[in-house]
Amino acid sequence: MSHLSPDRYCAVLGAEGVGLGHWHGRQHQWLGSRAFACDAAQPAWAPALQALAGLLGEHPARGAQLRVLLSARYSRFCLVPWSDAIGTPRELDAYARACFENLYGQPLDDWRIVLSPEPAGAARIATALPEALLQGLQALGRESRLSLRSVQPYLMAAYNRCSAQLTQGDFLFVLAEPRRSVLLLASGGAWQQVLAQGCADNDQALQALIERTCELYGEQLPRVYLHAPGRTAASQLTAVQLCEASTESDPLCAMWRAVA
Structure with missing residues (x-):
């Protein structure tokens, strides 16, 4: 037997x-996708978990490894400034949670905080993920x-894949997912x-969002990089260099192919 x-x-x-891709x-093989309807009575991630369970049931793969990428819809983001007063991981987590609470106006007790690794003195990008969603994915993995x-926010995976194409210096990285963008x-x-x-x-809407963000930057505009999975017309945007040009019209498949 081959031990591959x-x-x-x-x-x-x-x-x-x-x-789901394999x-x-x-x-590499794209196995397909499954749509779901949003229910205001449920958390945003609940129907996604149900749809994923059905999709995995159509493609049983016991013993295989599973990686999960999360849309920005299921994540919250925050800039965590550097603080000389932070000395331990526990203090850093509490500090990041305070930053989120200040930004969103509510505590994130039931969310898990992930911080980007940065050198001393630099601000970090913090991502908050629902703890119940992470536990649900773990349970689904055991059942399957x-x-x-x-489990990784798509923003992190896309940025890491595109980072080699970004020039040194000032820039604006734009992730344009369906219905939601992160800059x-x-x-x-x-x-x-x-x-x-x-x-x-x-x-038009994405160009306006980019321009408003650049206005906050100052007189000298940064170089703009765009990753827009499933949007084949994105090349019409001005002053934007595409990190990943794709002709794949299914955004879920395009997201998978961009980081596979």
């Missing part, structure tokens, strides 16, 4: 659907006999701002 690496699956939890060795290897502004080698906002799925 196990099969690997990647699930993408989008704003209105979930998708790779074995160098072979899958090894849950990672990361860097200046002087450090993060200056993170903004997540609902945005219509057209070039």
Whole structure:
């Protein structure tokens, strides 16, 4: 028997659907997607978990590894400034939670905080994920006999994949997911701002959002980089360099292919 690496699956939890991709060795295969309806009586992630359970049931893969990418719909973002007063991981977590509470006006007791690794003196990008969603994914992995290897906001995965294409210096990185965009502004080698906002799925709305963000930057505009999975018309935007140009019209498949 050949002891090769196990099969690997990647699930993408989008704003209105979930998708599943598979790779074995160098072979990649998109297995499909499943839409779901939002229910105001449930948390935003609940129908996504249900849809993913159904999709995994159609493609049983016991013993395989599972990676999960989360749309910005299921995440909250915040800039955490540097503080010389922070000396331990527990203090840093409490400080990040205070930053979130100040920004959103409510505590995030039931959310897990993940901070970007940055050098001393630099601000960090903090991401908050619902603890119940993470526990639900762990339970779904056990039920499906899958090894849950990672759960990651798509913003982090996309930025890490695109970062080699970004020039040094000041820039604005824009992730335009369906219905929601996230913008990361860097200046002087450090993060200056993170903004997540609902945005219509057209070039005009996205261009206006980019221009408003650039106005906060000052007279010398930063270089703008765009990653817009599933938006084949994004090249019409002005002053934007595409990090990942794609002709894939299914945003879930495009998100999977961009980081596979």
